Amino acid sequence: MVTTVRQATPVDAATLHELAAATFPLACPPSTPQADIDDFITQHLSTASFSAYLADEQRTLLLAAVDGHATGYTMLIVGEPTDPDVARVITARPTAELSKGYVRPEHHGGGVASTLVAATLAAARERGAAGVWLGVNQENERAARFYQKCGFVVVGTKQFHLGDRVEDDFVREYVFR
Secondary structure, three states: OOEEEEEOOHHHHHHHHHHHHHHHHHHOOOOOOHHHHHHHHHHHOOHHHHHHHHHOOOEEEEEEEEOOEEEEEEEEEEOOOOOHHHHHHOOOOOEEEEEEEEEOHHHOOOOHHHHHHHHHHHHHHHOOOOEEEEEEEOOOHHHHHHHHHOOOEEEEEEEEEEOOEEEEEEEEEEEOO
16 A cells, blocks of 8 residues: 655545545544534535635645545644634644544554654644644544654643534644754
């Protein structure tokens, strides 16, 4: 299997939407109503949303493929966090957010996510970031282990709104040395 990572382009918007629709539910707590997941995908992970993200100069979207088949993606957002809980706990400035990072479940444990995150960290560094932060649901133990293995440490907490629910996330930060 050959894994490649490249910067996504506007023609990838539909592929990114499909990946997001298939992988976003994996990050949600099991008790999350399907209607809330579907609504979030419609509002924030649609093809139109990805077209807008790809046009935003503050964002870098990377697309991973295994043997030419799209398997995962990340979205990096360069800039100061707008969430005051995050802004208060982040130590490295300038910073970037690893806003989205998902891999199809059939490729979990195969190195795709590690390759994708390494490429994302390299992109953040190229954009001048001194560190990268992310939020991960406190119930998502698999993701927590993965991000810890990648060098992200817990620096605080924040909330994530999903439907009528308020989810608790850990804020993790990776600081370039």
